[in-house]
Amino acid sequence: MALIKQTVTGQIEVGENGSIGLRTDTVVTDDGVELNRSFHRKVLAPGDDVTGEDAKVQAVASAVWTTEVVAAFVAAQAAATPE
Amino acid sequence: MASELTVGGINGTTVSTTGQVRVGANLHVVGTGNPSPSTGQGLEFAGGASPYVQSYDRTASTYLPFSISTSSQLGFHQTTNANVLIGSATAASGAKLEVTGAVTATTLSTFSAGIALGNTGTASAGTPSSPAQTLDWYEEGTWTVAMNGASSVTNTVGYYTRIGNLVQISYYSGSFTSTAVAATITGLPFDAGTYQVFTAAHNTWTPLSSSGYVNISSDTMKFTDTGATGTSTAVAAASRYLMVSGTYRI
Numbered sequence: 355m356a357l358i359k360q361t362v363t364g365q366i367e368v369g370e371n372g373s374i375g376l377r378t379d380t381v382v383t384d385d386g387v388e389l390n391r392s393f394h395r396k397v398l399a400p401g402d403d404v405t406g407e408d409a410k411v412q413a414v415a416s417a418v419w420t421t422e423v424v425a426a427f428v429a430a431q432a433a434a435t436p437e
Numbered sequence: 438m439a440s441e442l443t444v445g446g447i448n449g450t451t452v453s454t455t456g457q458v459r460v461g462a463n464l465h466v467v468g469t470g471n472p473s474p475s476t477g478q479g480l481e482f483a484g485g486a487s488p489y490v491q492s493y494d495r496t497a498s499t500y501l502p503f504s505i506s507t508s509s510q511l512g513f514h515q516t517t518n519a520n521v522l523i524g525s526a527t528a529a530s531g532a533k534l535e536v537t538g539a540v541t542a543t544t545l546s547t548f549s550a551g552i553a554l555g556n557t558g559t560a561s562a563g564t565p566s567s568p569a570q571t572l573d574w575y576e577e578g579t580w581t582v583a584m585n586g587a588s589s590v591t592n593t594v595g596y597y598t599r600i601g602n603l604v605q606i607s608y609y610s611g612s613f614t615s616t617a618v619a620a621t622i623t624g625l626p627f628d629a630g631t632y633q634v635f636t637a638a639h640n641t642w643t644p645l646s647s648s649g650y651v652n653i654s655s656d657t658m659k660f661t662d663t664g665a666t667g668t669s670t671a672v673a674a675a676s677r678y679l680m681v682s683g684t685y686r687i
Binding site for chain 1: 576625650666
């Protein structure tokens with residue numbers, strides 16, 4: 355019996371405004387058979403520091419977060435206050 | 438040397454040299470391979486490594502409907518277009534598996550494309566015609582809570598459950614030290630789709646506020662003083678506490 359606990363990038367979603375939804379899965383296996391999987395989530399906003407993130411996440415951020423996307427997100431957030 | 442045994446001619450009963458049994462044109466019991474002679478429409482029982490029961494037209498080389506039933510409305514039906522019907526002999530439009538009656542699953546069932554509830558439109562290729570009636574997401578997990586200006590936070594783990602496009606979050610901080618900055622929390626598990634309200638209790642972080650809003654298109658919660666839209670200011674003190682929950686639409 356070899357119990358292994360590891361974290362993997364379970365899901366990456368790109369929002370309309372360029373934000374990246376990231377689900378990190380903690381997976382417990384026993385001899386390769388998955389026993390449990392739990393989720394942890396966060397959202398990366400355009401322009402966020404992705405140092406230390408999964409290479410796949412960095413690749414998505416690099417592709418999606420153009421100067422225009424980041425600028426549009428920053429402008430939208432600055433204006434986002436209910437009246 | 439074994440020889441084929443036939444009783445009753447071509448429509449009679451034949452036992453071939455390989456042990457296959459053919460009763461008229463309609464019942465074949467074969468080991469492997471095709472019945473002999475390989476003609477007619479009938480029910481076939483096969484052995485070998487991949488045994489099967491099938492309804493087949495040997496002359497036309499096509500599968501035929503197959504039913505286990507006592508009438509046309511009961512039992513199990515395999516239709517010519519590969520639909521599987523349980524409890525009904527007539528498939529709804531586009532249905533690949535139709536069960537008339539209650540379904541009980543004793544093991545985990547997977548519906549990766551979602552579950553259409555009350556969907557009266559025409560669905561095809563797994564695409565619901567009415568997404569507003571389709572349950573396509575359920576998820577439970579944790580999120581890391583980041584309170585602006587807070588330090589020595591006992592607990593930074595919040596919990597969430599997402600059902601469809603609604604996300605319910607909850608968090609209890611335990612003791613922490615705060616500074617006098619804008620009372621915001623970041624790290625929500627999903628960006629919010631619109632401005633939405635959350636509430637707080639056991640709150641000594643922002644004494645002038647017990648609620649706030651989730652900011653649009655962001656993962657940020659902002660506390661607001663009662664009757665105001667501006668972001669509350671947290672107190673600067675040790676041994677602060679916060680209990681917060683809310684539901685927001687993505």
